[in-house]
Amino acid sequence: MTEAQLKAVKDGLPTLLERLWRYGLVLSKDSTAAEDLVQATCVRALERSTQFEMGTSLDRWLFTILNSIWKNDLRSQKVRQGQGFADPETELIFDGVQEIETNILATQVLTDVQALPEAQRETVFLVYVEGWSYKQAAEVLEVPVGTIMSRLATARTKLGQLQENRRQY
Amino acid sequence: MSENNNHNVISDEQLIGYIDGVLGPQEHARIAQLLEHDDLLRQRYDVFEAGSRPFKEAFDLILDQAPHARLQAMLDDTDVVVPLRRRGFGVPQMAMAASLLLAVFAGGLVAGNEFELPSWVPKSQAPVKAKGWRQTVAEYQSLYTKETLAGLWGGEQQQVAGLKRVSGRIGVEFSLAKVALAKASFKGARILTFKGKPLVQLAYLQGEQPLAFCVLKTGQADHGARLERRVNQNIVHWTKDGFSYMLIGAVPKDDLDQLAKVLEQRFS
Numbered sequence: 015m016t017e018a019q020l021k022a023v024k025d026g027l028p029t030l031l032e033r034l035w036r037y038g039l040v041l042s043k044d045s046t047a048a049e050d051l052v053q054a055t056c057v058r059a060l061e062r063s064t065q066f067e068m069g070t071s072l073d074r075w076l077f078t079i080l081n082s083i084w085k086n087d088l089r090s091q092k093v094r095q096g097q098g099f100a101d102p103e104t105e106l107i108f109d110g111v112q113e114i115e116t117n118i119l120a121t122q123v124l125t126d127v128q129a130l131p132e133a134q135r136e137t138v139f140l141v142y143v144e145g146w147s148y149k150q151a152a153e154v155l156e157v158p159v160g161t162i163m164s165r166l167a168t169a170r171t172k173l174g175q176l177q178e179n180r181r182q183y
Numbered sequence: 184m185s186e187n188n189n190h191n192v193i194s195d196e197q198l199i200g201y202i203d204g205v206l207g208p209q210e211h212a213r214i215a216q217l218l219e220h221d222d223l224l225r226q227r228y229d230v231f232e233a234g235s236r237p238f239k240e241a242f243d244l245i246l247d248q249a250p251h252a253r254l255q256a257m258l259d260d261t262d263v264v265v266p267l268r269r270r271g272f273g274v275p276q277m278a279m280a281a282s283l284l285l286a287v288f289a290g291g292l293v294a295g296n297e298f299e300l301p302s303w304v305p306k307s308q309a310p311v312k313a314k315g316w317r318q319t320v321a322e323y324q325s326l327y328t329k330e331t332l333a334g335l336w337g338g339e340q341q342q343v344a345g346l347k348r349v350s351g352r353i354g355v356e357f358s359l360a361k362v363a364l365a366k367a368s369f370k371g372a373r374i375l376t377f378k379g380k381p382l383v384q385l386a387y388l389q390g391e392q393p394l395a396f397c398v399l400k401t402g403q404a405d406h407g408a409r410l411e412r413r414v415n416q417n418i419v420h421w422t423k424d425g426f427s428y429m430l431i432g433a434v435p436k437d438d439l440d441q442l443a444k445v446l447e448q449r450f451s
Binding site: 057142145 | 231232240
């Protein structure tokens, strides 16, 4: 049983690296930190492969690990390194990632989402980008389903306001 | 103004569930019905719908930016640690904690959202429904301002060339005369892609407001003009001979309808 789980994790990881990195980017807003998060996730996933239930979704299991590492370990480190507060209007949306110049609209969507507070940002990402149900997102983020829905409500309200502000200028 | 106060009965969470298409069919129909008559509920709905964006499309572009080789190399370098013993509930205290949790779930000792879904949420926990083409167009269109698009518009020569190109791609004929409107100025035409199919987008400007007239070969049944509202914009849409047309803009619906009538006559 141990071998099957390890094999499942080892076989699945290479196919999920980019999505994990993207999620790391959404959380940390920093491509170096995102790489660190993926690495730490791989290490922990391989160490804890016996905890992976065969037949369940490997991607959500890995995303849960990454989320946990960010919240419990790396996030406070990054804050201490002086990332601190930044004006969302002026900071680079993803430090170190080439800006998508050719698609103005995509850049706007990315900027708007990345300007949201972390709780709303991660929820919008897991539900509307990864396409998971409220319950699945709640499991990855380890919060109640009701929290997912209220975060989506708040995020949508904010995103709507941002566009309304643009129209007025 | 609506007579009843049903908007108080529908929570924010239910409205979000409605927009995301995860409610059961009965609940969905109930809210759809209420939205038709309850202005206050409609307003709350509009606030949430205004936050719709092409999230997946935008974030999928990020995947191309991933440092794939570095990530793979890092994974290859990771030493595989084979666990020496199973983790889990082997310890007696842990076993007790586990069975207590089980009792809590099974017996429903803890109430509220923590462990129980609201009764109107379907048990299947459906993922957010796939977007139709009009919703996708509305999400993109909501991001346009006059300034956003200024760089994409061209002079008459480019407009004519653009119209010729899109006509060829979709099999509907567009010409300067056919797309000209008295109350909005035509700016340019281009082809976008929706689920692998060519979607024609004609851009207009009415005062400060960008409008778009879009055409997609949907193969749907013919129907006359219908009005709807998405992401804070009005839409008039119709289908004729397997082609679906939509005119969209953040302008009053009567203004939009006037323009749509002209286009509907020309494209039928």
